[in-house]
Each structure stands twice: as structure tokens, then as C-alpha cells.
Amino acid sequence: MSEQLQLRRGTAAQIAAFTGAQGEVVVDTTNNRLVLQDGATAGGYAAAKLSEVVANTRTSIADASYAATATDRTIAYVALTAARAVALPAASAYPTGTRLLVVDESGACSSSATLTLNANGSDRINGAASFVIASPYGCAAIESNGANAWTIVDQFAPGSLTTIAQGPFGASFQCGVLETLVTLSGASTTAPTPIPANCIVTAVGARTVTAVTGAPSFQVGVSGNAGLFGSGLNVAAGSINFGLIGPNPYYSATPLIVTATSGAFTGGAVRLSIHYLSMGPSTW
Template sequence: MSIRLQHLREAFSFLSTFVGRVGEITVDTTNNRIQVHDGVTAGGWPTAKLSEVITNARTAVADANYTALVSDRTIAYSAITAARIVTLPAANAYPAGTALTVLDESGSCSATDTITIGRAGSDMIDGATSAVISMAYGYLALQSNGAGRWTVIDQATSNLPPVGIGTPADPNNPLSVFGTSALFNSAGSFNFTINKAASSNTASTIYEDGFSGRAQVGLCGDDNFHFKVSPDGTTWHDALDITNSSGLVTANFGIALSAAMINNGISGNTPGGLASLYASQSGGSIAPAMFEYYAGGNSNPNVANLVFRNARGTPTSPAALQSGDFLGQFGARGYGATAFSSANKAAVRFTAAENWSDTAQGTNVTIGVTAPGTTTLTVRLEVFGTGQIGFQGAQADQSKTAQTPAAGFSITISNSSTTLLLTPAGTLATGTVIMPAAPIDGHIVRVLSSQTVTALTVSPNAGQSISGAPSAIGPATPFAMIYDLASTTWYRMG
């Protein structure tokens, strides 16, 4: 005959205060578990259900989607040929604090053939709706809090899904960090590398204001190094480029320097605060500075220009130039026995010829040099805005040509000469002087002779005519001719 054994059974609210006899067994009808009593402890000792016992149970899944059970502890994929999904049980049904591991045993999991761990209902997984395994032999271990939330407590350490440090992970960024600073440290060398797949790709760092780009530095669309800026995150200015093949630095929009901004205060043979921009070179066959311009033409005022600008006042409140003020200057200095000269020893200066306004802007140009054996710069040539030229020193005609002709000579004056000096050994009966072949408008030619040429012929060159040519020349009768381009005619001046 059968015997039915029935133990004392009550709701947990009653049994939690009940003290049973030693070895007595009661049944908790609220949580469906057996409680063993020791005669002392209120409520006794509850026994664990099978679902609460950590086991080494392994559920094998072969290339299929899978809905996890409350009893699952390890879900192992033995084969994968396409992206697969594992749907978790409800977090409130899974034993709180118990780990559930999903792993790829096949080694076939990849960035395309992933294993996605999806939630049940409205549960969250690390604040998201899912988590992904995207690497061969990868795994994720999760733990339920028993009330709607799963937490990833372990995972493979390479090919990780997006990671957030101090902020939720962003699916568009493998690494998201929120904080005030970050430290990369090393006991020796340390390199931070950004790599790109091809020259036409970009490898750069971007600086943003309110998640709107303002600056970008790196290899932007090619293999040269770029410095780019933007006022709004949409329009970008490629301000500075460094060519990888030559090291040439190109400022695409110009460079503005404040006084003594570069090499300010440097001693020795450098300017030491005397220059805003300083270029130095030792030896070599290239110039330390060159200005190059394209798409110019004689009607373009910007052709390879070096422009000086000057004003009284301040940058924020400029004032008009006054008569004598410098507009700009080219200056030259050299090294003496112990140091470079502290002031210019040769100079080309541009000065205001009057007090400036918007309708009166006259200028003068002067050339200054230093005489041998002295150190003082002196102006020797001045070109006035009125069209006058002032010489402050002896004039020398370096275009002078000297000839020692014989009787019947024929001499053509060169295009670069203004003076022809004839020094025959004695009086000559005949001779011919021919004017330059390609004179410019206003070209002046002077002819002098130390001896008399009794019958002198003065001839124009091809395509020219001559007016008032002399028929003889002697020590006391030099002559000069001036060329008029409009009429292609040489006219006698004296």
C-alpha cells in the first residue's frame, strides 16, 4: 500500500518567524522551497532550487538563433555561417547574481557573422538593447539583477564592441571617453598612431565646440600634413600645408605676425627682438626667401608683390601718415669684426611726400649707402613724386663706350650705351656713327671726340630717321641726340 507524506506547509510570511524542531522540515509555499529547521533559527534554513544552483551545464547551438532558458548557464556556438541572435530570458526570471555566458567555439564569428545578444521585453543590457560578439572565439558573460537589467561582467579583450568610459558607449565610435583629462604614460618612448587605408583617405584629429568642428590636423585626403580650421563646422579653410616630399610649408591664406613674435630676445647673431619674421641659412645654392605668383599679368596689381603698409596710431585705431613718414624700407646690414651692424648700411626707403588723406598720397623714394671707411648711411639718390630726381654725389656714366677709330670708320652705338667717346690718333678725314638699333623713348646718346673728324656721317638705324645731324666733330664740338619713339626719329640736342 502507498503512504503519502505531507509536511507542515505555510506561506513565507508565517514560516519566516516559525522556529521548528531540530530536523523538522517545512514547505515554503510562497517561494516553493523546503526549509530545514535547527530548533533555534526563526524560519530555519531554506534550501536552493535547481535553478539557483550554479552548474556547468553547456548548451550547444549549431548555426541558429536561440532563445535562452532560465536553466542555461553556458550557450556555446559550435558553428556559425551567418549573423545569429541569442534572446535572453527575462531578467526577473533568471537567478539574480548568476552568470550566463555566450561564446563562439567555432572560431567563425566575425564583424559580419556576429552573435547578437538581445533582450527580452524592455530589459536593458548595459543600458542598451543588445550586446554583440564580433570576433572569432569571442564571448560575453552577463549577470541579471533580477529586476529588468543585465550587466556585462566579462568579455573577450580584443575586437571589443564600442566602449564608453565615463559615458555610455556610442555605436558610431569604438571608444567614447567623458572626463576632464586623459593620461598616456610610459617609462620610455610612447607613440600614438593613427593609420588610414589609402592615400585618399583621412587620418586626423578633430577639435570641436559643442560637437561642431572647429579645427582638424592630419593627413586630410592625401599624404601631406594639413592644418584646417572652420567657423561653423561646415566651411573649412585649409590654412597650412606641409608637403611630405619636400617639407615645404604653404600658408594658403597668409601669415600675420605681431612685433617680435618670432625669435624675440634671442641673443648672439640672431636679430634679438629686431624682427617679427626671421629666416637664416648657411651656405647652399637656394635663396632663404622667394615670392612666387601665378595667373598674374601686367594688369594684375598683386603679381609677386612684397607690400609694405604703415600707419600712425594703433592697429585698432590707425591714423594718417605725415610728411616724411616711412611707408616701407629695404635695408641691408653686415658683420664687422665682432658683431653685425645695428643699423642699415644700405637702404631703399619709401616715404610720404605730404600729410596723407584719402585723396592726397604722394610718395618719394630714396637710396642710401655708406661711404667706405665710415659707418653712416647717407642718401645719395632721391626720386620725388613730382617727377624730379635728386643726386647727392658725383654722377658716373658707366654705359660709356670708348673707341680708337681709323679713317673711314663705321661704329654702331649699342642699345645699352649713352656715351660714345672717340679717341683717334689724329685728325680723320671721314667716319660714320650709326644710332642704336633698339632705343627706348627718350634714349639720349652723346658723342665726343678727342680729334677732328672732318667729314662725319651720323646715320639712323633701320626703320629710323634723323633730324639735325652734324657733319663734323672735334674736341670742341660734341653733340647729343634724343630719340622720339612716336615718330621713330632722332633729334639733335646740341
């Protein structure tokens, strides 16, 4: 005949007031878990259930906003066509010190199709109510203090800003490079990636990736100054131009335009590189 082992048991409230013998195990019937006693501590030490064990779970999201849960560990966007938001759980509900990663796996994240992490209620992310990922294949890893705040412990954004100096309250001096491929057609073509708002540009470089046809040469600039970053540029594949200028401030996002010096483009591609400085004010 089989034997049956039955342990002492009680509700969570009863267990919290109970001090068992050292090495004794009792059953919490409220939470359906085992609790180890040490002979001295009221309530003992509860064993974690499988659902509470930290696991490298991955949640795949296709082009939609998402409400993160306390069991999420990686939130991966596999498709993105517009700005989407990730609503974070309360910091107090997320396992302390456990990393939550939000990543763009689609490569479609951009300044217009962003991923915004929104803190719950009065919680903060590095002192702010939200954090934005705005670069292809960008990501951010955050951890909770178990109370009311998240800290960014890692982030990656190809072409993102590099901090040169930072103040104790988040003010920063940063530099960055953005690259954008422009497939040419017509009399002029606007680059997919603009000059960022609130920055100082020092250069916009150009490389002819695919030989340009339909025009003898081209120029790179902005509206009202078509050759600001170079004119009469070579159409042969492999040609480059550094596009250096005196430091020039831009207070709003400004499109870059590649213009044929005469005629109209019938083909070709140019990769532009935006070299810029950013001065961020204090974040709290």
C-alpha cells in the same frame, strides 16, 4: 523491521506562515523541498533543490538563434553562417550575480555573421536593449541584477576596441586593430574585412604572407583611390608596408581592395591591418 521517519509537512503557503522550533526541518509539499526552521523566522529557510544549484552547464548551439533559460551558464556557438540572436530570459528570473557566458567557438563570427544578445522586454544590457558580438572567437559574460538589468562583466574579441577614455554615461574614445588575410586572384581582390563604419583610420598596414605571382607589384586602397595605403608594394614573402595616412574618417563600412599594378594575380596572399579610432556617443 525497517523504521520510517516522517517529518511535519505542508503547502508553501502553510510553510510561509509557520515558525518551527530551532533546528526543526519540515517539508514543503508544493515545491518538494526541505525547509530549515530557526525558531524565530516565519517560513524558515528553504533548501535549494539540485536543479536550482548553480552549475557550469554548457549549451552547444549549431548555427541557430536560441532562447536562453535561467539554467544556462555557457552558450557556445559551434557553427555559424549567418547573424543569430540569443534571447535572454527575464533578468528577474536569472540567479542574481551568476555569470552567463555567450561565446563563438566556431571562429566564424563577423560583422555580417553576428551574435546578438537581446534583453527580455524592458530589461537592459549596460543600458541598451541588446549587445552584439561581431568578432571571431568573441564572447561576452553578463550577470543579472535580479530585477531588470544585465551588466557585462567580461568580454573578449580578438582585434576588438580598447577604451582610452570613457564618460559617466558610456561615451567613449577607443582604438582598435583589425587584421584580415587576402588571398589574391584576378586584377584585384576585395579584403574579407572592411574598414568599420563611423571611425577614423590612421593606417592600413600590409604584409606579404605568401609570395605574390602574376603581378610585379601591388597597391592597397579603396574604391576610387586604389593606392591610398600604398602602391608599388613588394611581392616577395615577408615584405611589409606601414600604409600611414593622415587621419581619415569613414562614415560607412568601406571595403579594402588589393590591386595588381599590371597584369593579374595568379597567386599569393597579403595580410592587411586596419588601425583605427572610434568615438562612441553616450549609451544612456
